[in-house]
Amino acid sequence: MDQLLAIRTFVRIAEAGSFGKAADQLNIPRSTASKLIQDLEQMLGTRLVQRTTRQATVTPEGAAYYERALRLLGDLDEMDAEARRTRAQPKGRLRVDIGSAHANFALIPALPDFQARYPDIDLRLGVSDRPADMVGEGIDCVIRGGELAESTLIARKLCELDMVVCAHRKYIDRHGMPAHPSDLEDKHRVSAYFSSLTGRPFSLRFERDGETVEVQPKGNIAVNESTAHLTTLVSGLGIGQTFRYQLRPWLERGEVVEVLPGWRLARHSVYAMYPQTRHMNAKARVFIDWVVEVFGALDARERA
Structure with missing residues (x-):
């Protein structure tokens, strides 16, 4: 068995969803494509492709093998290109x-x-x-x-x-502006971002003139996806921390205001x-x- 050709054939089948299309692309007989995959599966001791009369789909083991095979073939192609001293664009x-x-x-x-x-x-x-x-x-x-x-x-x-602690103006109009980071623990709602791994909200850490205050968010909204978290802030759901560059359009329009600007946040x-x-x-x-x-x-x- 030509293992390299078998791997290339498998990748084409996985992408085309058909033994026939893959064989045509490689300019080999369809029977050869089928035999290569059979030999490859026998060598590996696992089924890579599930065959039907009309299409071919990769098995879970085949999907994992496909990802590694792509990287291997990519490395081989680049090695060949370098050996030929070509200046071809990466592809x-x-x-x-x-x-x-x-x-x-x-x-x-x-x-x-x-x-x-x-x-x-x-x-x-x-x-x-x-x-x-x-x-x-x-x-x-x-x-x-x-x-x-x-x-x-x-x-x-x-x-x-740079990070910024902020709130939508309509939230500030309803609840007022906090004077100290500790106000976020019992006087305000915090729109929190929680860890996908632990399920716990990330704390907010403030520093000023040698004083450090760490606030554990409390509120009735927390998300674990960063774009959704930004949306909670610009929707007025509470006070929260986000990236300044992402918030810039709302800050420039005055729709969102910076909270506790005298306190420093870690970059x-x-x-x-x-x-x-x-x-x-x-x-x-x-x-x-x-x-x-x-x-x-x-x-x-x-x-x-």
């Missing part, structure tokens, strides 16, 4: 995972520029605030913020973002993280270099 599928708010307010609006630079990269963008399984999901790069947990991933710092660091592989593939390398530019424009350190 192929790139899987990136990013938190919701940063996707909607920073990354996606800038993507036309990335597409113009690298038209042959097929970007698959996973948008979620939940932790991602990079190996299991075949992810090339994740963009996350906050304190980094212990990890074998390589982390490249993209920026530091929020954002990182691009990727596995410790010996050779980063070209698609991931150009994407990370590009995303450094995108988030660098938001860096609070540069404005300071």
Whole structure:
């Protein structure tokens, strides 16, 4: 069995949903495609493809194998291109995972520029605030913020973002302006953001003139998705903390006002993280270099 051809055949079948279409694309007989998959499954000891009279679908084991096979074939193609000393543009599928708010307010609006630079990269963008399984999901790069947990991933710092505690003007009109962070514990409603892992709301930490106050949010609304959390704030559901760059349009229109401006909040660091592989593939390398530019424009350190 030609294992490499078998893997390429399997990938084409998974994408085309048909043995016949995959065979036509590879310019091999359909019987050959079928035999390659049978031999590959026998070697692996597992079923990769579920066959019917009209279509072929991958099994759960096949889906996991497909993700790894894509990365393997991508690395092989790049190795061949480098050996030929070509200067071909990076191409192929790139899987990136990013938190919701940063996707909607920073990354996606800038993507036309990335597409113009690298038209042959097929970007698959996973948008979620939940932790991602990079190996299991075949992810090339994740963009996350906050304190980094212990990890074998390589982390490249993209920026530091200013945070702001704010409320919609209609909330302030009804409940008044807090004078001290402690007022948030018993005199105001806090729109909280809670951890997908622990289920507990993140606390708010304020500093001023050597005094530190940590507030544990109390209220009747908490969400675990960053874009939804921003929506709760601009809808007047309570006082909360979010990224200043995302809130800027509402602040400039006067619809949302800053609360406790004399108190300092810690900046929020954002990182691009990727596995410790010996050779980063070209698609991931150009994407990370590009995303450094995108988030660098938001860096609070540069404005300071």
